[in-house]
Amino acid sequence: MEPVRSEFSRGRSTLASLRIAILQFLADPQWLIPSMIAPVVFALVSYELFRGSGPYFLTYAILGAGMMSMWGQTLYGSGWATSQDREFGTLEPTIQSPTPYLYVILGRVLWNVLSGLFGGLIVYVVIVAASGGPPALPDPLGFALLFVFVMLSLASVGVVFAAFYVYTRYAGFIQNIGEFAFYVGTGCMFPVVLLPFWTNPISLVFPPTWGLDALRYLAIPGYRGFGWGFWLDLLGALGTTLAYLAIAGSIFHRVERHVLEEGNLSQY
Amino acid sequence: MSGHSFAIETRGVTRVFDSRKGFLFREVSHTEALKGVDLAVEQGAIFGLLGPNGAGKTTLTKILSTLLLPTGGRALVLGHDVVTDAEWLRPRIGLVLGGERGLYNRISGRENLRYFADLYGLPTAERERRIDEILARVDLSSAADRRVEEYSRGMKQKLHLARGILLRPQVLFLDEPTIGLDPKSARETRKLVRSLVADGVTIFLTTHYMFEAEELCPQLAILSKGRIVARDTVARLRQLVGGDRTLEAEAYGFEDTEVSALRRLPGVSKIIEEEYGPRTRLTLRVRTDEVRPDDVRALLPDHPELEVKERRTSLEDVYLDLVEEEAH
Numbered sequence: 157m158e159p160v161r162s163e164f165s166r167g168r169s170t171l172a173s174l175r176i177a178i179l180q181f182l183a184d185p186q187w188l189i190p191s192m193i194a195p196v197v198f199a200l201v202s203y204e205l206f207r208g209s210g211p212y213f214l215t216y217a218i219l220g221a222g223m224m225s226m227w228g229q230t231l232y233g234s235g236w237a238t239s240q241d242r243e244f245g246t247l248e249p250t251i252q253s254p255t256p257y258l259y260v261i262l263g264r265v266l267w268n269v270l271s272g273l274f275g276g277l278i279v280y281v282v283i284v285a286a287s288g289g290p291p292a293l294p295d296p297l298g299f300a301l302l303f304v305f306v307m308l309s310l311a312s313v314g315v316v317f318a319a320f321y322v323y324t325r326y327a328g329f330i331q332n333i334g335e336f337a338f339y340v341g342t343g344c345m346f347p348v349v350l351l352p353f354w355t356n357p358i359s360l361v362f363p364p365t366w367g368l369d370a371l372r373y374l375a376i377p378g379y380r381g382f383g384w385g386f387w388l389d390l391l392g393a394l395g396t397t398l399a400y401l402a403i404a405g406s407i408f409h410r411v412e413r414h415v416l417e418e419g420n421l422s423q424y
Numbered sequence: 425m426s427g428h429s430f431a432i433e434t435r436g437v438t439r440v441f442d443s444r445k446g447f448l449f450r451e452v453s454h455t456e457a458l459k460g461v462d463l464a465v466e467q468g469a470i471f472g473l474l475g476p477n478g479a480g481k482t483t484l485t486k487i488l489s490t491l492l493l494p495t496g497g498r499a500l501v502l503g504h505d506v507v508t509d510a511e512w513l514r515p516r517i518g519l520v521l522g523g524e525r526g527l528y529n530r531i532s533g534r535e536n537l538r539y540f541a542d543l544y545g546l547p548t549a550e551r552e553r554r555i556d557e558i559l560a561r562v563d564l565s566s567a568a569d570r571r572v573e574e575y576s577r578g579m580k581q582k583l584h585l586a587r588g589i590l591l592r593p594q595v596l597f598l599d600e601p602t603i604g605l606d607p608k609s610a611r612e613t614r615k616l617v618r619s620l621v622a623d624g625v626t627i628f629l630t631t632h633y634m635f636e637a638e639e640l641c642p643q644l645a646i647l648s649k650g651r652i653v654a655r656d657t658v659a660r661l662r663q664l665v666g667g668d669r670t671l672e673a674e675a676y677g678f679e680d681t682e683v684s685a686l687r688r689l690p691g692v693s694k695i696i697e698e699e700y701g702p703r704t705r706l707t708l709r710v711r712t713d714e715v716r717p718d719d720v721r722a723l724l725p726d727h728p729e730l731e732v733k734e735r736r737t738s739l740e741d742v743y744l745d746l747v748e749e750e751a752h
Contacts, residue, residue, distance in 0.1 A: 245525025
């Protein structure tokens with residue numbers, strides 16, 4: 157019997173991982189709550205709370221509320237999926253395949269970004285319906301494009317975080333400790349400049365801090381943020397995102413080696 | 425390593441697991457799961473690895489299938505090092521770890537196979553045809569589009585097997601493939617294993633079912649506490665523990681002098697004494713045809729309740745003798 161020639165490719169593996177993430181999502185309706193329903197609920201609550209605060213501040217509040225529920229899915233979704241792989245016992249056959257695990261993660265990250273964006277779109281539609289018109293935005297197209305980029309930058313951190321889920325079954329514990337700190341520290345809820353100054357350098361290590369600040373420049377006329385302007389924020393977001401992707405590429409190889417040394421792939 | 429091209433060859437493979445407990449003050453303990461394993465498996469053969477729970481069978485299987493790094497020694501599969509050539513090896517080997525886990529339960533069996541076919545790099549043009557072919561081979565065609573969570577244990581095991589042979593591996597590692605299966609499913613699995621060997625696949629099978637090893641594996645090794653305690657054909661292993669024939673004498677206790685007399689019978693190589701409540705069983709391993717049950721009865725005249733049975737030494741006898749010897 158002739159063995160089949162393997163035509164493994166990174167792109168194909170990433171698409172396969174994206175496909176199975178979608179199939180798993182469709183098979184398990186509970187994921188609708190964090191990815192689709194919660195953003196709408198948070199956004200509607202913000203709308204009711206801040207409807208008298210001026211049109212731009214209202215947009216800003218809705219953005220923060222919507223992000224509050226979407227960011228977790230985007231940031232930790234791929235890590236949770238790895239945790240599930242441990243629980244299902246599918247981490248071993250996946251690691252044993254010729255595909256480097258990073259590309260499995262990338263497929264999941266893609267899905268998490270897509271579902272985050274879809275959640276954002278639903279928030280937008282619901283707010284338009286509730287307020288009788290689109291939220292006040294000086295540059296709607298620029299805002300939409302930047303929003304997509306912020307989700308991608310968030311996902312780049314998610315790829316690095318996912319490595320911890322491969323590394324140890326205790327990654328969820330670390331995530332629970334850091335979850336709220338990350339949310340506040342990157343400026344999802346309010347600008348980072350409002351936090352004590354010593355926290356700012358830590359916040360700037362994360363791409364979403366830069367991206368969210370840039371989003372606020374586009375959403376709120378007269379916004380000052382860190383004071384260095386929209387373009388530098390954008391450049392910072394791009395630079396840190398690329399840095400995270402480079403880190404991910406480097407650490408995944410080591411993490412895979414580590415788990416083969418430890419032999420803890422089937423533990424959960 | 426030797427010049428002969430084996431499908432699998434290991435030299436002095438060791439594996440130590442560290443386990444840690446405590447949070448602030450960590451305590452590390454070491455468990456030596458493999459203590460220098462030497463093996464050689466011919467191409468196209470079924471090789472059985474027998475051993476009790478915790479003997480190190482799964483650890484060795486995982487090392488050979490590139491899922492675990494050895495602490496020491498060297499392991500080659502298809503002539504390639506499992507540590508340094510893992511990328512080369514992975515598309516050429518299959519791994520089937522038994523049990524309920526290892527599958528995506530909420531999607532269908534077919535989707536599970538599609539996913540792993542893509543990860544393993546099964547050519548796209550061939551994918552659907554190959555999946556259909558394999559599903560038919562493991563008799564899962566009619567259930568292919570049902571969610572895996574609706575599958576029975578046997579069906580899940582078949583799906584594990586299907587995944588293991590997706591890429592027509594040259595070496596297939598089967599870790600306890602029939603554990604927990606009903607007799608019919610287990611028989612079908614063994615039939616499939618035999619058909620794979622007919623296709624030229626080398627099979628490395630771990631099991632603790634003696635009859636399975638005896639039925640499937642011309643060559644086998646017994647692993648106990650991380651060491652290979654014996655490695656040969658079933659027939660030669662029988663000789664190793666004292667012979668092809670076994671005589672069992674059972675009564676309410678025996679005198680030492682009686683046991684010594686039995687030991688002096690020509691061809692008796694070993695006597696194992698076991699107590700079952702009030703009764704004692706003497707198991708005699710016999711190398712020749714010279715000793716018959718009547719010879720045993722003649723030496724034990726003071727036991728009216730004596731029962732003597734003759735049977736062929738089973739692989740289970742061999743296994744128990746060797747594992748027991750290792751334990752002492």
